[in-house]
Amino acid sequence: MEVTEKERAIEALRTLPDHATLDDAIERLCFIAKIEEGLRQSEAGQLLSHDEVKKQFLS
DSSP, X not given: OOOOHHHHHHHHHHXXXXXXXXXXXXXXXXXXXXXXXXXXXXXXXXXXXXXXXXXXXXX
């Protein structure tokens, strides 16, 4: 059975400490979304070499 995005979001929120704020929750969900997008891009072969990234940051 595949885990839905909603279920992954709920689990991510469950792992936050009890004193976490809404900003903490939003930050966690955004972080997870960015990681998942990066993994999708990697699987699709949409990668940049280390040198290409350095050029982008230095220009």
